[in-house]
Amino acid sequence: MDELTHHRGAVDQARFRDMNQLIKRRVDEFLGSTGNSYLFMCECSLESCEAMITLGEGDYAGVRSGANRFLVLPDHVDPLAERVLERHATFWTIELGRDAGHGAYDR
Numbered sequence: 001m002d003e004l005t006h007h008r009g010a011v012d013q014a015r016f017r018d019m020n021q022l023i024k025r026r027v028d029e030f031l032g033s034t035g036n037s038y039l040f041m042c043e044c045s046l047e048s049c050e051a052m053i054t055l056g057e058g059d060y061a062g063v064r065s066g067a068n069r070f071l072v073l074p075d076h077v078d079p080l081a082e083r084v085l086e087r088h089a090t091f092w093t094i095e096l097g098r099d100a101g102h103g104a105y106d107r
């Protein structure tokens with residue numbers, strides 16, 4: 001479990017997010033832009049993670065509804081740097097932020 005201590009960092013996470021958006025665009029070009037399912041890369045901060053997540057169009061749009069949101073497998077969360085926004089059976093939506101990991105009233 002030592003690799004769990006290595007983190008990609010926010011810049012790399014954004015890179016994975018960009019790649020996922022490219023995946024979606026390519027699939028949409030090929031199949032048309034409605035009703036598709038996509039195989040996305042986990043956008044978590046674990047350097048060793050190569051997990052893939054199958055997601056429908058609506059769920060993906062929900063993840064992408066905020067600039068600071070990322071798509072991860074359940075439990076692929078760094079509680080010190082990330083906050084879980086939504087928990088689904090096959091994926092979670094997390095948010096990166098300075099204040100993540102601290103309660104909203106912790107100031």
Ligand SMILES: [Zn+2]
Pocket residue numbers: 042043044045046049050051072073076
């Ligand atoms: Zn992951």
